[in-house]
Amino acid sequence: MNERKTLDERAQMTDLERVRHSSAHVMATAILRIWPDAQFAYGPPIEAGFYYDFEMAHRVTPDDFEKIEAEMRKIAKENQKFEYKAISREEAKAMAESGRLGGLTERPGNPSRFKLDLIDKIPEGEQISCFQNGDFIDLCAGPHVGYTSKCKNVKLMSVSSSFYLGDESKGQLQRLYGTAFESKELLETHLTRLEEAKKRDHRRLGKELGLFHIDEAVGQGLILWKPKGALIRRSLQDFITQELDKQGYSQVFTPHIGKLDLYRTSGHFPYYQESQYPAIAERDVLEKLADEDATCATLLNGLEKGDYEGYLLKPMNCPHHIKIYASDHHSYRDLPVRLAEFGTVYRWEQSGELGGMTRVRGFTQDDAHLFCTPDQVAAEVTGCLDLVKKVLGTLGMDNYRVRLSLRDPTSDKYVGSAENWDKAEAALRQAVQTLGVEYTEELGEAAFYGPKIDFVVKDVIGRDWQLGTVQVDYNLPVRFDLSYVGADNQQHVPVMIHRAPFGSLERFTGLLIEHFEGKFPTWLAPEQVRVIPISEKTLEAAEAATAQLADAGVRVAIDRTNEKVGAKIRLARLDRVPYMIVLGQKEVDEGTISIRRRDTEELVTMTLEEFITAVKSEITARSLNSFQP
RNA sequence: GCCGCUGUAGCUCAGGGGUAGAGCAAUUCAUUCGUAAUGAAUAGGUCGUGAGUUCGAAUCUCACCAGCGGCUCCA
Numbered sequence: 223m224n225e226r227k228t229l230d231e232r233a234q235m236t237d238l239e240r241v242r243h244s245s246a247h248v249m250a251t252a253i254l255r256i257w258p259d260a261q262f263a264y265g266p267p268i269e270a271g272f273y274y275d276f277e278m279a280h281r282v283t284p285d286d287f288e289k290i291e292a293e294m295r296k297i298a299k300e301n302q303k304f305e306y307k308a309i310s311r312e313e314a315k316a317m318a319e320s321g322r323l324g325g326l327t328e329r330p331g332n333p334s335r336f337k338l339d340l341i342d343k344i345p346e347g348e349q350i351s352c353f354q355n356g357d358f359i360d361l362c363a364g365p366h367v368g369y370t371s372k373c374k375n376v377k378l379m380s381v382s383s384s385f386y387l388g389d390e391s392k393g394q395l396q397r398l399y400g401t402a403f404e405s406k407e408l409l410e411t412h413l414t415r416l417e418e419a420k421k422r423d424h425r426r427l428g429k430e431l432g433l434f435h436i437d438e439a440v441g442q443g444l445i446l447w448k449p450k451g452a453l454i455r456r457s458l459q460d461f462i463t464q465e466l467d468k469q470g471y472s473q474v475f476t477p478h479i480g481k482l483d484l485y486r487t488s489g490h491f492p493y494y495q496e497s498q499y500p501a502i503a504e505r506d507v508l509e510k511l512a513d514e515d516a517t518c519a520t521l522l523n524g525l526e527k528g529d530y531e532g533y534l535l536k537p538m539n540c541p542h543h544i545k546i547y548a549s550d551h552h553s554y555r556d557l558p559v560r561l562a563e564f565g566t567v568y569r570w571e572q573s574g575e576l577g578g579m580t581r582v583r584g585f586t587q588d589d590a591h592l593f594c595t596p597d598q599v600a601a602e603v604t605g606c607l608d609l610v611k612k613v614l615g616t617l618g619m620d621n622y623r624v625r626l627s628l629r630d631p632t633s634d635k636y637v638g639s640a641e642n643w644d645k646a647e648a649a650l651r652q653a654v655q656t657l658g659v660e661y662t663e664e665l666g667e668a669a670f671y672g673p674k675i676d677f678v679v680k681d682v683i684g685r686d687w688q689l690g691t692v693q694v695d696y697n698l699p700v701r702f703d704l705s706y707v708g709a710d711n712q713q714h715v716p717v718m719i720h721r722a723p724f725g726s727l728e729r730f731t732g733l734l735i736e737h738f739e740g741k742f743p744t745w746l747a748p749e750q751v752r753v754i755p756i757s758e759k760t761l762e763a764a765e766a767a768t769a770q771l772a773d774a775g776v777r778v779a780i781d782r783t784n785e786k787v788g789a790k791i792r793l794a795r796l797d798r799v800p801y802m803i804v805l806g807q808k809e810v811d812e813g814t815i816s817i818r819r820r821d822t823e824e825l826v827t828m829t830l831e832e833f834i835t836a837v838k839s840e841i842t843a844r845s846l847n848s849f850q851p
Numbered sequence: 852g853c854c855g856c857u858g859u860a861g862c863u864c865a866g867g868g869g870u871a872g873a874g875c876a877a878u879u880c881a882u883u884c885g886u887a888a889u890g891a892a893u894a895g896g897u898c899g900u901g902a903g904u905u906c907g908a909a910u911c912u913c914a915c916c917a918g919c920g921g922c923u924c925c926a
Contacts, residue, residue, distance in 0.1 A: 380920055383921065383922055388922080388923075397922075399921080430862085436917095436918095488926095497926085540926085571924080574922085576918095671926075759884095784882075784889095785884090785889080786883090786888085786889060787885055789887080790887095792886090802886080806885055808885080818886060
């Protein structure tokens with residue numbers, strides 16, 4: 223976000239982005255009027271508005287928003303002109319030294335240290351420019367709106383912290399987020415939409431619908447799937463399992479822990495040590511160290527260096543699957559070998575990053591590892607992409623973007639030869655082009671052992687989450703000395719493909735809850751049908767219908783409470799049950815049932831047998847829509 | 852991990868230096884009802900945890916824990 227935009231990109235800034243970028247300047251002006259010691263760093267427009275990073279003694283809290291907004295509206299009313307000024311590098315530096323750049327001209331302050339740094343980052347020979355509105359001048363490439371009156375429809379959203387240029391070592395700044403629109407109506411629509419989105423938050427719906435629970439006593443980021451959530455997960459797993467069977471995968475089961483040596487070989491243990499649960503030392507090591515009065519540091523060092531053996535909660539499934547592959551001899555005729563597992567892994571994510579089901583410390587990947595010949599890579603990757611597309615398509619999730627994650631050529635965090643990286647990246651690029659969807663190539667997003675194709679979706683508050691992923695790996699097969707016998711009767715190293723169409727069941731379910739607003743299609747709904755007797759007089763008939771539905775394999779519940787029908791309907795709708803069957807004396811006499819769907823007022827009458835046939839075929843087809851009578 | 856905010860009944864939240872409140876949910880009773888809330892009664896809380904200040908702390912202070920919004924990270 224901090225890279226310098228090209229002139230072309232700046233010219234392409236939309237009118238709305240100009241309003242927002244200008245609003246960031248107006249906000250800075252307002253802050254300076256209230257707190258003159260503020261030092262500004264960087265203030266761009268973003269997808270949902272704008273922010274400005276700054277440093278000052280006063281800590282902004284939401285209580286200050288009203289005061290800042292009032293000053294901003296005042297500045298908008300003053301209708302200051304945004305004036306472009308081209309200045310020389312020397313002028314810019316002189317202005318920054320006197321605190322007038324990113325400051326008030328009439329009230330210069332301390333040298334603008336961030337602006338000085340930003341000036342140094344502008345390539346020699348490039349025109350340096352600034353914009354002035356009223357008495358506020360800022361180093362800025364623009365573009366802006368003409369006058370501050372365009373910036374009157376603003377709202378401050380939140381305050382948080384950030385690092386200067388995203389660098390943890392460069393100190394912490396305050397970041398104030400706001401949003402701005404071209405009209406009051408658009409602003410209000412946006413704010414209403416945000417309120418609506420909050421109601422879809424999976425953390426809120428997960429609680430309301432009884433899908434999952436996170437308990438302090440169990441641990442941060444560890445999901446307890448409650449019965450209803452577990453039914454959703456089971457349906458998803460059944461779906462995937464069916465697809466895997468069709469596509470020639472073999473399902474395996476592996477333990478949740480493995481010896482440290484396994485991860486030393488894979489390279490994960492030293493590389494990701496900070497984000498793993500600490501290793502479990504063997505008992506005799508602990509006893510020996512206790513006898514010697516050794517410190518924890520001795521233990522940790524010994525584990526790290528390999529002096530002591532221990533176990534790790536598995537942070538990924540690859541090494542276990544690799545060992546399954548390696549336990550047999552393989553001929554090129556056997557390949558590809560496709561090993562799949564719903565494999566639960568544990569990662570010590572930073573506490574501040576955890577949240578709901580989307581970022582957790584224990585999660586289950588719908589994982590698989592494919593071992594194939596170099597010739598098979600392209601076809602296998604394409605097959606994996608098709609699977610991801612099938613999964614997302616079945617669920618009606620079409621709001622994803624595709625990212626080709628490549629290595630950053632300037633970084634040394636990657637393992638393996640440049641030649642293999644080039645091959646892997648080329649294979650993925652070729653495969654993603656067959657997908658027929660737009661994709662972006664992003665440098666530095668690759669895994670340390672190989673490039674990947676990621677499917678990224680947004681949650682209700684606009685955050686990006688990586689779901690499905692397909693990765694080509696030339697490195698682990700070498701590290702683990704894997705082989706197969708080729709047609710030439712020689713030993714060859716297979717290529718590995720890692721892939722997970724959902725990513726993790728936790729994250730995927732969290733995003734599904736938001737995607738469907740809790741109104742899952744019938745095949746996923748924890749409770750598919752609710753039977754509602756009108757009174758105790760028809761309870762017996764309702765019990766019989768419930769039993770018949772359950773017998774047919776439909777997930778059904780009966781409402782035995784003494785409430786009126788209206789209350790029972792309301793409760794069933796709040797529980798997002800797709801179908802309600804109302805049974806009164808009339809239906810019993812006629813031998814029919816009255817069906818009401820979750821989203822309509824319309825009532826349909828048919829026999830129970832007809833309904834069972836229809837709903838069963840809807841479930842089997844994994845239909846997104848309810849059946850049409 | 853860092854910055855900021857928050858933590859009161861199962862849930863949503865009010866209150867606030869003199870020992871706890873509402874609505875919903877729950878339980879019981881009455882009602883037997885025709886498509887989004889029938890009525891009444893009852894029960895329910897060491898006010899996140901620990902320490903400190905105070906005659907007295909849910910309320911003030913500090914530490915810790917957890918959640919939320921960002922940052923950083925994400926094999």
